[in-house]
Amino acid sequence: MPNDDVPAPRSGDAGGLTGRIASGPDALLRDEVLEPQLRFEIEALLPGYIQLEKVLLLEYRRLGLLDGAQLGAVATLLDQVTPDAVAEEAGESMSDIAFTLERYVSRRLAEVPPAWHVDRSRNDLQATAQLMYGRGRLLDSAEALVAFGRTAHRLASRGVDLAMPGYTHMQPAQVISPGFYFAGLCDQVLHTLERMEAVHRTADASPMGAGAMAGQELPWDRSRMAGLLGFSHVRTHALRAVAQRDWALEACAEFSLLGVALSRFVTDLMTWGGAGYGFIDLPDQWSGISSAMPQKKNFPVLERVRARTAHLSAAYTDISTGQRNTPYSNSVEVSKEANSGVPAAFDALGSVLRLFGAVLENLEFREDRMRDACAAEYLGGFTLANLLTLRAAVPWRTAQVVAGRYIVRAVEAGLPPAEPDGGLLEALLAEEGHRTGEAVALLTEAMSVPGGLTAKSSDGSTHPDAVRALLAEQSSAFDEAAERWQTRRKGIEEAAAGLDRLLDGPEGRRS
Known part of the structure; x- marks a missing residue:
């Protein structure tokens, strides 16, 4: 992601970086690929690269390849790196952020430690x-x-306590x-x-x-x-x-x-x-x-x-x-x-x-629109079938059939759910060889909008207590x-602070 506030890198060649090629990247390659990449890396990755270079210094010190003065000199220069400084140097470093950091530090050292960056890869x-x-x-x-x-x-x-229709297959369901x-x-x-x-x-x-x-x-x-x-x-x-x-x-x-x-x-x-x-x-x-x-x-x-x-x-x-x-x-x-x-x-x-x-x-x-939408639909059909089975001993599949037939007949007659027809339900049950004696009460309970919430009792259900x-x-x-x-964030911040303390401590530049 380019940052237009970062100056464009200067053009240059590959001299001093490698003996394999003699010239820097073509202008088109710089414009299309390298400079946009570098702008993003300056904006997003530069702090990480500086922190990595500091960790490398401590490792070189531990390995006996840098002394305290050498470590201190490099670390001090790393602390001075700014986005503008990297952009200024990058044109002569193949628009590569790792090469640029190396060149920035090297140019400002009185003497570059021979072992600095030995056995290293950009990968x-x-x-x-x-x-x-x-x-x-x-x-x-x-x-x-x-x-x-x-x-x-x-x-x-x-x-939690408001009622609304739930939908399955794009149709009002429960x-x-x-x-x-x-x-x-x-x-x-x-x-x-x-x-x-x-x-x-x-x-x-x-x-x-x-x-x-x-x-x-x-x-x-x-x-x-x-x-x-x-x-x-x-x-x-x-x-x-x-x-x-x-x-x-x-x-x-x-x-x-x-x-x-x-x-x-x-x-x-x-x-x-x-x-x-x-x-x-x-x-x-x-x-x-x-x-x-x-x-x-x-x-x-x-x-x-x-x-x-x-x-x-x-x-x-x-x-x-x-x-x-x-x-x-x-x-x-x-x-x-x-x-x-x-x-x-x-x-x-x-x-x-x-x-x-x-x-x-x-x-x-x-709330009124949601409640009215519930009241206008026979959303208690499932509850009615359950009640017929549990209260009137109607076999489950038969109860489903009876409930479905009741809803069809009620809709055809223009009856809203809140106006139960106990006679119709008893007649439908009789056709299947059953009766309940409390048809109106069952219909009233099944089609109650608030009851639609409290009828559920399992964990994770829509019952207000469960919710x-x-x-x-x-x-x-x-x-x-x-x-x-x-x-985790605190741990990362503490690691960064600890790194600087090590650089300033006995293992680092003050040794």
Whole structure:
């Protein structure tokens, strides 16, 4: 992602970097590929590269290849690196951020330590810098998910006792509550947070010290380096460490899966907000109008949110096809081109969660419309069949047939659910060789709108007590998830602070 505020790198050649080629990149290659990539890396990866260089200094010191004065001189210059300075130097370093940092420091040292950057490759350096960036974006995404989930949770808590129709096959089916429905959204978010734990485990393995592909020739302490960078463990196999970008592939996969689910919730809101339903409303500042039809109040923000969930699926397709059929080793195709859409995927997820969260925060339930819609439909048919079996000993399948026939006849006669015809039900039962003696009472209980909520008694059901119990569990789960991710962020910050203390301590520049 280019940053126009960063100056364009100067042109130059490859002198001093390699004996293999004599000139720097062609101008077209710079303009189309290298400079846009460098701008993104300056904006997003530069802090990670500087931190990695500091960890390398401590390793060179531990290996006895740098003394304290040499380490201190390099570390001091690394602290002076700015985005503008990197952009200024990059043209003479093949527009490569690793080469640029090396040249920046080398030019300002009175004498370059001979062993500085010995036994080093850009491959694991680049893989780790990208991972550090991705790890930070993953933390941001998890925290955004928690915030979104809590917003959905607040909305669900407001609708526990409200009745609305639930739909199957696009037809009114049973009485549910908005609280029950949006508790389902909370459950979906918590499910994604659980799956992101696995993504974090992948992103918590450091590639540093893997070298170009086959490992390093010096005895680098990879576990120590990982700890200094805030990782919990090492990506052990050297080839896999540099060949694969699992963290990006897995993160985009989870975003895609979440996007599919969120699009379905948004589709329901789009339906419920239509004039034929009118179950929900949004304030004017979150609404739109028609230029030609003044009677219309539209909710285009929902269309925006649903459309943006498609970007999440597209991002996964992009990165997966970008890696597919490539050789299993480090390559620009995998490390840069296949990953080019990953920052946009994180951005798209953040946008979806912010916009959808704002919708949920401002959503208003139209209780009368929801209640009237329930009362107009025979949503208690299932309950009626159950009551006929449990109270009148009518076999279950027969009870289903009788209930269905009653509803057909009542609709034909223009009877609303709230006006039970006990004689009709008794006559239908008699045709099947049964009777109840309490037909009106059964019909009244079955077709009650409030009773549609309280008739359910299983865990996870739409019964208000069950919904409240579930929401209480979900509240704790969101708190626990928030604490886990906050602890991880704190650990990374503490590792960075600890790294600077080591550089200033006995192991570092003051030795």
